[in-house]
Amino acid sequence: MAVNGISRARMSSMQLFLRCFCALLCGSAIAGAATEPAVPILLYHRVGPVRADSMTVTTVHFKQQLDLLRTNGFCVIPLERFLAWRLGSGPAPAPKSVVVTFDDGHASVYHEARSLLAVNGIPVTLFIYPSCISHASYAMTWDQLSELAATPSFKIESHTFWHPNFKQESKKLDRDQYEAFVDNQLRKSKAVLEEKLGRPVTLLAWPFGIYDTYLMSRASAAGYTAAFSIECRAATGADPMMALPRCIVSDEDVGPRFLRFIENAMALGRN
Ligand SMILES: [Zn+2]
Numbered sequence: 606m607a608v609n610g611i612s613r614a615r616m617s618s619m620q621l622f623l624r625c626f627c628a629l630l631c632g633s634a635i636a637g638a639a640t641e642p643a644v645p646i647l648l649y650h651r652v653g654p655v656r657a658d659s660m661t662v663t664t665v666h667f668k669q670q671l672d673l674l675r676t677n678g679f680c681v682i683p684l685e686r687f688l689a690w691r692l693g694s695g696p697a698p699a700p701k702s703v704v705v706t707f708d709d710g711h712a713s714v715y716h717e718a719r720s721l722l723a724v725n726g727i728p729v730t731l732f733i734y735p736s737c738i739s740h741a742s743y744a745m746t747w748d749q750l751s752e753l754a755a756t757p758s759f760k761i762e763s764h765t766f767w768h769p770n771f772k773q774e775s776k777k778l779d780r781d782q783y784e785a786f787v788d789n790q791l792r793k794s795k796a797v798l799e800e801k802l803g804r805p806v807t808l809l810a811w812p813f814g815i816y817d818t819y820l821m822s823r824a825s826a827a828g829y830t831a832a833f834s835i836e837c838r839a840a841t842g843a844d845p846m847m848a849l850p851r852c853i854v855s856d857e858d859v860g861p862r863f864l865r866f867i868e869n870a871m872a873l874g875r876n
Contacts, residue, residue: 640700640875641841641842641875642690642697642698642699642700642702642841642842643839643840643841643870643871643874643875644682644687644698644702644703644704644839644840644841644874645703645704645839645840645852645867645870645871645874646684646687646703646704646706646833646839646840646849646850646851646852647703647704647705647706647851647852647854648706648707648708648835648851648852648853648854649662649667649705649706649707649708649718649853649854650707650708650709650711650853651709651711651713651714651743652664652667652713652714652717652718652721653713653717654717656856659855660853661713661856662854662855662856662858663856664717664718664721666856666858666859667717667718667721668721669859669860669863670854670858670859670863671721671722671725671727672725673860673863673864674703674867675725677701677864678701679701679702679703679867680699680701680702680703681702681703681704681705681725681727681728682698682699682702682703682704682728683704683728683730683758683760684704684706684728684730684760684808685760686698686702687702687704687840688808688830688831690842691831691842691846691849692830692846703867704730704840705722705727705728705729705730706729706730706731706732706810706833706851707729707730707731707732708731708732708764708810709732709733709734709737709744709764709768710731710733710734710737710738710744710745710750710764711743711744711745712743712744712745712749714731714745714753715745715749715750715752715753719753722758723756723758726758727758728758728759728760729758729759729760730759730760730761730762730808731750731753731759731760731761731762732762732763732764732808732809732810732833733750733761733762733763733764733794733798734763734764734765734766734767734768734794734812735766735793735794735797735798735801736766736767736768737767737768738750738801747801750801750802751801751802754802754804761798761802761804761806762798762806762807762808762809762810763791763794763795763798763806763808763809763810763829764794764809764810764812765790765791765794765809765811765812766789766790766793766794766797767790768812769786769790769812770812770813770815771787771811771812771815771816771817771820772815774786774787784823787819787820787823788823788826788827791809791823791824791827791829792827792828794806795827795828795829807828807829807830807831808829808830808831808832808833809824809829809831809832809833810832810833810851811832811833811834811835811848813835814834814835814836814851816832816834816847816848821845821847821848824847825847829847830846831846831847831849832846832847832848832849833848833849833850833851834848834849834850834851835850835851835852835853836850836851836852837850837852837853837869837870837873838850838852838870838873838874838876839852839870839871839873839874839875840874841874841875850874852866852870854866
């Protein structure tokens with residue numbers, strides 16, 4: 606099947622070339638590495654032809670950002686490679702490693718971002734809240750999400766069941782109700798995604814980036830091995846596994862500003 610006019614065979618050879626090229630760059634970077642890894646984990650939500658809201662990155666700027674990463678020697682690595690290092694089962698990421706993630710399950714990931722990610726050989730993790738899938742008008746369908754899940758460069762993980770604001774819910778509910786609510790949001794999302802997509806779900810993105818020690822302990826108890834917040838600094842070996850920082854990319858992060866955004870995140874991670 607063609608993706609935006611590009612045959613699968615041609616895309617595979619392009620992906621292979623880009624991965625080999627990236628591996629060469631990363632390999633040479635590793636040889637000179639002396640500092641502790643600090644990996645910016647980029648967070649996107651929507652990609653579209655027009656900037657509909659502050660969470661939309663226009664397709665043209667998204668393409669430009671991916672091009673800038675490649676032409677400036679950054680390697681987009683799978684999130685699981687960063688986590689393998691954190692868990693002691695893999696080597697340290699190269700100094701200019703970056704991770705790409707998307708939250709929420711917006712249909713534009715399927716319609717706009719997918720082909721750009723594929724032709725650039727970019728691995729990506731999608732954090733999905735299942736209540737919106739095949740329900741909300743802006744969201745992907747289960748068929749679309751299943752198609753992405755079957756693509757090796759896409760990983761699907763959890764963003765709770767219906768994207769609650771845990772801070773607000775803790776004020777509305779009594780203690781018992783709140784604890785049951787938290788467990789349901791964490792466990793139902795994992796169970797539904799695993800059942801629908803037929804593969805394990807072990808990672809969690811906190812809705813609105815909200816977390817605390819109680820939530821982190823409940824996420825561990827629910828079977829998550831790592832969770833992600835929203836704080837614009839690179840993730841390092843010092844960050845807690847249940848609150849690894851991610852940086853929201855905006856449509857204004859273009860050209861040199863995008864590169865400064867990445868470099869600032871790496872500098873802040875090392876501070
Ligand atoms: Zn979200």
